[in-house]
Amino acid sequence: MINPFSLPNAICGIFTISIGIIVLIQNIRIPTNRSFFYLTLSVSFWQITTFFLLNSSGPESAETLSRIVYIGAILIPITTYHLAVNFLHLSSQVKLLRSFYLIGFFFFLPLSQTRYFLSGVYKYYWGYWFKASILHPLFLLFFGILMWVSFYYLYRGWKTSNFPLEKLRRKYIFLSLLIAYIGGVDFIPNYGFTIYPFSFIPIIVCISIIAYAIIRYRLMDIKVAITRTGIFVVVYSLVL
Numbered sequence: 001m002i003n004p005f006s007l008p009n010a011i012c013g014i015f016t017i018s019i020g021i022i023v024l025i026q027n028i029r030i031p032t033n034r035s036f037f038y039l040t041l042s043v044s045f046w047q048i049t050t051f052f053l054l055n056s057s058g059p060e061s062a063e064t065l066s067r068i069v070y071i072g073a074i075l076i077p078i079t080t081y082h083l084a085v086n087f088l089h090l091s092s093q094v095k096l097l098r099s100f101y102l103i104g105f106f107f108f109l110p111l112s113q114t115r116y117f118l119s120g121v122y123k124y125y126w127g128y129w130f131k132a133s134i135l136h137p138l139f140l141l142f143f144g145i146l147m148w149v150s151f152y153y154l155y156r157g158w159k160t161s162n163f164p165l166e167k168l169r170r171k172y173i174f175l176s177l178l179i180a181y182i183g184g185v186d187f188i189p190n191y192g193f194t195i196y197p198f199s200f201i202p203i204i205v206c207i208s209i210i211a212y213a214i215i216r217y218r219l220m221d222i223k224v225a226i227t228r229t230g231i232f233v234v235v236y237s238l239v240l
Contacts, residue, residue, distance in 0.1 A: 083173075
């Protein structure tokens with residue numbers, strides 16, 4: 001029987017990757033479109049694997065799945081920074097971006113598969129959840145640094161733009177991602193606090209805002225007519 005607490009995560013993951021695919025197929029050659037897709041892929045992977053974690057049959061399978069979930073969680077701050085770099089055309093940050101990817105792939109991903117990162121699982125009323133170990137705070141520090149840097153550049157790009165339309169686009173990206181990062185609340189139960197992980201709510205709000213900005217302001221230079229149809233089809237399918 002499916003855990004009802006897991007259904008919002010599945011819906012969130014499907015909705016997120018659907019918008020990411022719509023953006024990507026409009027013009028795969030644009031770096032911003034590709035980096036946005038990478039971000040939605042990371043987020044949807046995190047949400048969909050969380051769906052399976054919450055439906056685990058026992059602590060052993062839950063612990064295995066928790067380590068898989070963290071693949072997406074580790075990539076989210078990196079792909080957010082990647083989107084900021086491409087969206088704002090920050091060519092001076094490309095080397096730093098590569099460094100973040102190297103740290104993510106060759107340090108945090110291997111570390112996440114050890115008991116120094118996750119030492120098991122908790123059992124809460126909503127299902128099995130991650131149990132942080134001694135080195136998990138290192139990831140939170142990495143997550144926080146990347147989040148701060150990404151939002152610093154996005155905010156500065158918004159406030160310094162001299163073109164009204166571009167200023168609006170940057171405003172929507174900044175505010176939508178800022179809302180999405182409220183989803184960091186999901187890390188709190190990792191430390192034994194019984195706080196329901198509701199990250200799917202700010203993520204759905206974020207993606208909905210971006211979808212609106214795509215339709216209204218041609219965010220990421222996407223053709224409005226095609227995107228409106230695609231987005232409405234996705235939303236209508238999710239409602240059904």
